[in-house]
Amino acid sequence: MNQLLHRFLITASVPQRIALFRLMRSRISWSPEQIRAFQEQHLREIVAYCWRYIPFYRDHWRGAIDDPRAIQTIADLQRLPILTKDHVREHLSTLVTTDPRVKSTEARTGGSTGRPIIFRMTYRDEQLAWAHMYMGWSWAGYRIGDPFLIVGGESVGIGLGDKRTLADKVMNRWVTSGSNLSLERTRALTQTPHFHKIRLIYGYPNSIKELCEYLEQLGTRPTALQGVICTAEVMLPEVRQRIQNVLKVKVLDQYGLNDGGLHACEGPEQDGLHLSFHRGILEILDDDNRQIRALKQTGRAVATLFSNQAMPFIRYETGDRVHWHSFDTAPSGVRWPRIGPVDGRTGDVLHFPSGRKVPMPGLTLVMRWIEGLSSYQFIQTDANQVRVRLERGTGFAMTEDQVRQFLQEKIGTEVSWLIEWGKPELTQNGKLLIIRNDWLKRQPPPFSGR
Numbered sequence: 001m002n003q004l005l006h007r008f009l010i011t012a013s014v015p016q017r018i019a020l021f022r023l024m025r026s027r028i029s030w031s032p033e034q035i036r037a038f039q040e041q042h043l044r045e046i047v048a049y050c051w052r053y054i055p056f057y058r059d060h061w062r063g064a065i066d067d068p069r070a071i072q073t074i075a076d077l078q079r080l081p082i083l084t085k086d087h088v089r090e091h092l093s094t095l096v097t098t099d100p101r102v103k104s105t106e107a108r109t110g111g112s113t114g115r116p117i118i119f120r121m122t123y124r125d126e127q128l129a130w131a132h133m134y135m136g137w138s139w140a141g142y143r144i145g146d147p148f149l150i151v152g153g154e155s156v157g158i159g160l161g162d163k164r165t166l167a168d169k170v171m172n173r174w175v176t177s178g179s180n181l182s183l184e185r186t187r188a189l190t191q192t193p194h195f196h197k198i199r200l201i202y203g204y205p206n207s208i209k210e211l212c213e214y215l216e217q218l219g220t221r222p223t224a225l226q227g228v229i230c231t232a233e234v235m236l237p238e239v240r241q242r243i244q245n246v247l248k249v250k251v252l253d254q255y256g257l258n259d260g261g262l263h264a265c266e267g268p269e270q271d272g273l274h275l276s277f278h279r280g281i282l283e284i285l286d287d288d289n290r291q292i293r294a295l296k297q298t299g300r301a302v303a304t305l306f307s308n309q310a311m312p313f314i315r316y317e318t319g320d321r322v323h324w325h326s327f328d329t330a331p332s333g334v335r336w337p338r339i340g341p342v343d344g345r346t347g348d349v350l351h352f353p354s355g356r357k358v359p360m361p362g363l364t365l366v367m368r369w370i371e372g373l374s375s376y377q378f379i380q381t382d383a384n385q386v387r388v389r390l391e392r393g394t395g396f397a398m399t400e401d402q403v404r405q406f407l408q409e410k411i412g413t414e415v416s417w418l419i420e421w422g423k424p425e426l427t428q429n430g431k432l433l434i435i436r437n438d439w440l441k442r443q444p445p446p447f448s449g450r
Contacts, residue, residue: 002197006172007145013170016124018144020131024278025138028334032327035277035336039306040073043281046306047071049099050314056094057314060087074281077304078291083316088117088259096120096311104310108368109259119259120310128279128307129258135276136265139332140252141226142200145172149222151203151211152178152232162189174198178207180356180412186214198222201247205230205239206349206359212246221247229254229265233359234342255342260303260316264339272325272338279307282339283315284322296340298323350380350435352414363434366410372396377424380415380437387418389425 011018030038050057051068064080071077088095096104097120104120134144142148150173162175162185174194176185189195201208201222208228215221228243231254243251252266255273261280264273275282284292284299292299301320305313325340350358367376372395379387390403398406400419407417425436 002147002172003143003145005145006147006170007143009170010144010172014127014130017127017130017134020128020278021134021144024131024135024276027278028336030335032335032337036074039277039281042306043074043077043304044069044072046304046309046312047314049309050312053097053099053309054095054312055098056087056091059094074283075291077281077283077315078289080315082289082302083314085117085317085319088119088313088316092118097309099309102309107258117259119313120308121258122308122310125261125279125308125310129256129263132256132263132276132278133254136229136252136254136263136274137200137202139227139265139267139274140200140229140250146199147172147174147194147197148200148202149174149176149198151176151201151207176211178204178210178359180358181207181210181214182354182356183214183217186211187218190215190218190220196223199224199226201225201228203230204232204359205235205243206233209239209242210349210357210359212243216246225249227252231256253341255320255322255339257301257303257318257320259305260313260318261305261307262301262303262318267330267332267334269331271330272340273342274330274334274336275339276336280305280313282322284324293324295324295326301342349437349440350378350386350415351383351437351440352412353384354414356412356414358411359435363411366407370396370398370406375424377433378435379425380435380439381418382439384414385416385418387420389420389422391423392421 048068060083061080065071070079102122104122105126107119107121107126109117109119134142137148162177164173164175167173168175174192176189208230225247227249228247228251230240230243230251235251235253240251240253250268250270252268252270253273254263254265256263262275262282263279264275266273281304283302283304284297285302286292286297286299298321301318301322303313303316303318305316320342322342323340325338327337329335330338350363352358363378367373372393374391374393374396376391377389379389381387388403388407403419404417424433
């Protein structure tokens with residue numbers, strides 16, 4: 001009865017979302033030819049729309065094409081230059097549509113690169129993004145109206161605490177902040193009436209794993225749970241295995257890029273991530289910027305978002321590296337193309353003396369709102385000291401003392417915050433680690449982080 005009530009409430013409050021989800025579900029058996037025809041029709045429309053209403057693209061495409069009708073197919077996209085994150089930051093005003101009929105709201109990426117992207121979204125595109133998630137959740141056993149738990153930070157709709165909003169109550173959604181997990185908070189969660197009714201857990205893999213460590217200490221798990229879906233971070237095999245061992249359900253991986261319109265999620269077979277085609281197009285490019293169609297060949301993920309007229313992203317450099325996993329029909333009957341695990345940025349964890357653990361996405365919840373901050377990095381150097389490197393950009397006005405006070409208020413006072421100015425320190429192969437826990441790496445092997 002509870003599930004039926006919430007299904008009614010969700011359908012009544014966001015009917016477009018539910019309609020789009022049902023439409024999406026009806027297309028799981030579309031052939032590659034149907035999918036390509038759908039994408040290329042929308043591609044032609046969005047290129048023509050950008051030519052007319054998005055001032056940035058007329059200049060950006062100068063010398064590449066003289067007429068939007070030059071782009072007819074996905075292969076033709078190779079004629080257009082790449083759109084970078086710096087382009088978006090520097091030309092935000094001219095990337096927004098001049099079409100007065102289009103209404104939109106501001107959105108912002110999670111900032112997993114240390115520099116969040118601000119963009120605009122239409123309401124319909126927001127609902128499409130939600131329908132994407134419902135599609136993936138359904139493969140983990142979720143039904144509209146089921147109680148579910150989100151563990152993580154702002155990019156999955158959670159703040160620093162566990163307080164539920166009206167929307168949470170309508171959706172039958174429960175929240176556990178991943179930024180300050182502890183044994184006491186986990187015990188409180190297990191003692192709530194909803195704990196053994198939860199059918200899905202969704203969130204950051206490292207945060208869910210930390211929750212599992214505490215659940216194992218308490219000797220309990222949610223008995224109605226059907227599945228877990230992880231997002232926002234690269235899920236390492238040992239993290240997936242640990243969650244599955246504790247919770248006794250399958251753990252599915254998800255890849256999402258809201259600004260680029262991409263979404264992919266594993267099905268119950270756990271054999272590649274089914275790539276949705278409803279918001280955009282994924283190109284995988286080699287080092288010479290040529291499209292890759294071969295399986296198992298890793299390249300750069302480039303996204304074309306055609307469902308968001310407020311701010312279409314055409315050939316957007318995502319910063320991720322992916323590969324085509326399969327074009328065959330999956331055992332579950334889904335015929336969508338599948339990509340392999342995404343080689344994104346793995347999230348390390350800050351460990352506080354009290355036992356609190358703060359994963360990388362939990363920090364983006366705090367740092368993404370600092371005005372004028374170009375990039376940042378947290379390096380834990382000791383049990384009670386964290387070095388914070390900040391790259392100041394235009395409009396940054398905080399002093400060292402103000403930054404330290406901000407971190408104490410938003411994250412905690414258990415550690416000393418050592419503030420440094422400058423660009424983040426990259427790994428030997430040039431990758432950025434938002435959290436680098438040097439102290440944890442020095443601990444002897446018996447240290448488990450629990």
